[in-house]
Amino acid sequence: MDIGKLKTAFDKLENLDPTDELVYEKAFFIFNSIGHLPVFIYPVEKRVEIFRTRTHESPEYFQNISDIEITPRKSVKDFARCNRPFQSIFYCSENRPTSFMELLEYWVETKNFGDKLYITMGIWGNIKPMNLIIITTPDVNKRVSKFDKLHGKAYDEHLKNKSEEEQKFSALFFDYMFEKFRKPAKNDLKTYIITSTYCNLALILANDRADGISYPSVPFQGNGVNIALKEDYSKNHLKLSQAMWMEFEVTPTKENKHDFTESKSILTDKINQVNGTIQWE
Numbered sequence: 001m002d003i004g005k006l007k008t009a010f011d012k013l014e015n016l017d018p019t020d021e022l023v024y025e026k027a028f029f030i031f032n033s034i035g036h037l038p039v040f041i042y043p044v045e046k047r048v049e050i051f052r053t054r055t056h057e058s059p060e061y062f063q064n065i066s067d068i069e070i071t072p073r074k075s076v077k078d079f080a081r082c083n084r085p086f087q088s089i090f091y092c093s094e095n096r097p098t099s100f101m102e103l104l105e106y107w108v109e110t111k112n113f114g115d116k117l118y119i120t121m122g123i124w125g126n127i128k129p130m131n132l133i134i135i136t137t138p139d140v141n142k143r144v145s146k147f148d149k150l151h152g153k154a155y156d157e158h159l160k161n162k163s164e165e166e167q168k169f170s171a172l173f174f175d176y177m178f179e180k181f182r183k184p185a186k187n188d189l190k191t192y193i194i195t196s197t198y199c200n201l202a203l204i205l206a207n208d209r210a211d212g213i214s215y216p217s218v219p220f221q222g223n224g225v226n227i228a229l230k231e232d233y234s235k236n237h238l239k240l241s242q243a244m245w246m247e248f249e250v251t252p253t254k255e256n257k258h259d260f261t262e263s264k265s266i267l268t269d270k271i272n273q274v275n276g277t278i279q280w281e
Contacts, residue, residue, distance in 0.1 A: 001165055051099040131210050
């Protein structure tokens with residue numbers, strides 16, 4: 001474990017040109033050059049509910065589970081926190097507010113006062129334990145969110161019997177990645193390239209020991225948790241238990257900012273797992 005090599009890699013990552021046609025490949029090469037890439041995996045043994053929201057322009061009711069599950073590869077055009085273009089990742093959140101917050105900026109940018117907003121939210125449950133790659137901070141003073149307090153303790157436990165060299169190396173690495181995953185990146189392509197590259201290389205190194213990535217919601221100031229699951233896990237080990245259709249009215253606040261008021265909603269648990277259909281009242 002060469003800390004000098006690690007610091008050199010960070011410098012190279014910071015100097016990447018996001019407009020370079022081969023920038024993703026270069027980032028991958030830089031991470032791989034570190035030699036020992038730290039990967040911290042946290043098991044979720046119990047069944048949990050996770051929420052995934054899809055925005056749509058018309059008040060249609062989606063009739064098929066496939067309409068609200070993972071985005072097809074051909075439709076993924078951009079880098080995001082945990083994916084490169086044309087890579088399917090099942091992005092979801094631990095609760096309804098976090099799922100909404102992840103889309104709020106998009107709603108504000110695309111909706112005008114007086115418009116109506118339509119969304120369909122799927123409520124899913126895992127039928128198999130999840131092993132999730134975690135990016136948390138080695139610095140106790142930075143563990144502000146519930147996510148980092150919980151996983152920070154697990155991180156400490158994981159490293160307590162490691163050599164001093166490995167502890168220092170891991171601390172330096174995760175301190176860097178912690179800042180990248182807590183940074184707003186909507187208009188910062190380089191950050192998305194760095195985080196998505198690490199996610200994919202970490203998943204490759206973990207092989208079948210990891211099912212996805214877990215990280216706090218940046219738009220929610222770290223108060224909610226997001227999960228990015230691999231395509232094969234989402235298709236084979238998640239079960240849709242409920243679907244909710246919602247209509248929102250877009251109105252201005254006193255400060256002339258966007259306010260989204262729920263005006264209608266329908267919740268159904270009539271999910272046919274055999275033929276993959278959703279039945280609405």
